[in-house]
Amino acid sequence: MTSLNINGKQHDIDLPEDTPLLWTLRDHIGLTGTKFGCGMALCGACTVHLDGEPIRSCITPISAAAGKKVTTIEAMAEDKVGHAVQEAWIALGVPQCGYCQAGQIMSATALLKTTAKPTDKEIDDAMSGNICRCGTYTRIRAAIKQVADKGAAK
């Protein structure tokens, strides 16, 4: 039994310890906002926060998340920075199909929490692990800058 703290709630999970956090969230807990894209930490669709750090849940076994705080897209509206990011995403019409956007928002929020005014290079470095096949990169960049310019990431 693995005990997980997800979005502030405690869950006791009866799965093998090597089960990735991604499938635990999606198939067992029912939090499907976190997406599967590659299974190899190559695309970022599964990004969640582990004690505030962005991690790829598809390669993170639940054993590595035990005793830490897991935060998913479903809790971002209650997060000050996360909410500002969501607002900017809508204001600039970032999403197309939307599938990768949960991961994009988790990566962007983590960036802005540590770097309130990121440079282009810092944005590229933080966001290049998140693939968007619809091609929303230029709007994502603009939305991150909008949050930063408004000082909403402080």
Place this chain on the structure above:
Amino acid sequence: MSAAFDFDKDSANTNAGDGKTPAIASMSRRTWLKGVGAFTGLALTVGVNGLVSAADAAAPAKKYGGAGMPGGTVNDPLIFVAIGADGIVSIIAHRSEMGQGIRTSLPLVVADELDADWGRVRVVQANADESRYGNQNTDGSRSMRHFFTPMRQVGATARAMLVSAAATRWNVPAAEITTKNHEVLHAKSGRKLGYGELAVDAAKLQVPPAAQVQLKDPAQFRYIGKDVFNSVDFHDIVTGNTHYGIDTRLDGMLYAVIARPPVYGGKVASFDSADALKIPGVLRVIELKGSPPPAKFNPLGGIAVIARNTWAAIKGREALKITWDNGPHAGYDSTAFKTTLQEAARKPAKVVRNNGDTMAALAGAGKRIEAEYYIPHLAHATMEPPAATARTANGKCEVWACVQDPQATRDTVADRLGWKTDAVKVNVTLLGGGFGRKSKPDFAAEAALLSQAMDGAPVKVTWTREDDLRHDYFHTVSLEHLESTLDAKGKPLAWLHRTAAPTIASTFVAGAKGEQPGELGMGAINIPFVIPNIRIEAPEVEAHTRIGWFRSVYNIPHAFAVQSFVAELAAAAKRDHREFLLELIGPARQINPQEMSDTTNYGESPVLYPLDTGRMRAVVELATKEAGWGRKVAKGHGLGLAVAYSFMSYVAAVIEVVVADDGSVSIPRVDMAIDCGPQVTPDRIRSQVEGACIMGLSLALTGEITFKNGSAEQGNFHEYEVLRAFSAPRDLRVHMVPHKYDMPLGGVGEPGTPPIAPALCNAIFAATGKRIRNLPIRDQLSKKS
């Protein structure tokens, strides 16, 4: 819903099935498929004038546009609109949403004509039923093109019925009644009623014929053409509350992954499931029968692992021991096949367009130019891999799937089960990307068959990324051979283009070889150039894997070759590329596509949709003006231009590239100009063109699927590289040619992609003098020590 103005709720997803998530709620490529069967027996003849014509004298009068599609178009408000007593207006979205915004924009058209308050509109996704909703096959960049007018009629007719109901209630002439923002008004008496209060009465009225219903003067549009609202799905997207095909959850649902034959047409010889069954959570291992090629929309077959969660199914699959019988395509090898294509493209082949005497002109005096262009297979790599859930029980099958073609999904599932179509219900979820992959519902049929094998337990089939990249319906592989000769003034005297690529028809008809008319009509034969001798040939090359539609389809290789070659000719003639291109396009005129031997014209009327060279010139002029064509650029920088006409729209691109000393490529700026006719949701058009640019850059820079021993070699994003944030253009600008609503609409989703690869390669040539003729570019420019 308490009002009588109501659609049949059973026909729409009012519930996505998990009891929690609200319902998300060219011919037609499918029509074309049906036509392909006929094609094989239908003589394609080259007449004395060189025109290819199909011997279809017995065919009935041809229908074009939406009317020519299976199911046609429907404009009945009782099918598409429901109004509750509370005034909530529900509007059916019958096309699939994959990022293009159609689930918002078509209902917005209805709401505008209905004078509805968008804040009181709910969008409900239709399930598969073309006999009810009209065509639902969301491909070919034609949702708005075909349904703008029918959806206007739906809204206007519903509005007319509300007005009529009010006229009766108040006993005043309907002509004295107006509507405004969800209310019916009688100015003379100062009376007004909300739509909800009139819904019951209105629904009892006879639906007036569309011809009798007045549409709005476009000057009165409140939503159409204005970016007043965002997508209805944005809030759910950013909060993680959406329902894609992969997100379906049902009580008692089981999870499946499938080991599919690594080679197209292969099958299971033997397998051992003992170790797989030892994996915790694995419940059963089932052999899923495939069907021999052509693949059509049928499952490939293989060995399925059914488990309590996706991870256990994946681990179970890893533990399977399978011996495959790889079949006749086991020798498919990309490198060898490139040679096959080259050989085919270097000798005379089937003539598909012929003006003048190209061979004589090429043999005559002048400066002879020749070039060949290659684009490998590509995978769609939608961020949501194919995924579907089905419950096949008690003589009924219900499917939840991310499909572009709901009706084909329903038909395929019914066919595979051996059941009647009526026994199958298909709920359409959001699509996490489509790009043509999800036009093929093989994955939904897999889920249906596995649920049946599991005695009716709901089964979700998830494709891993490896499944997606190795078993895609791949974009074709192509070799384009071009020849021209320039006169003393640098004018082209002749144009020979041999386009060698396996056809999508091969996926549906055994033995279909070489590009078919609809594929050739994507920018190979329908070029408007002012050249006296033009000859296009299509060698009959075979397919060795599943070939399928990929965003922009055959326009990708054709535009890459044609637009690169024009730049090469301009360089050979020592002319400015822009001026040279405009001269080739010639003066503004409207060309009937049939004059260019194009009998398909994307399924549209050649009269309503001629190729308009004035519009083509205008996008070239707009993009170059905005990009500052001709400006001085720093060392290592270059500007490249290309234009393409596809899906009834015109797009030009100017790309500024920087090639660093080490050969690495970066893109500071892209200017794109699009003329897609009238624009219903301008910001979604802009975003589609931006996305099309990124996809074009992605395929140009790194996109490649290779085959060895019959199998695709790339399994995940480290091997099949797609464009990432750091490579995206720093500045991407989309310029739109404005139009009033006085011309038919063009497509939006696909037309942006074709000009990107040639514009990029033309820019690289301008920057470095090196001509890229083989995609992807990858490390071709790198300075190796």
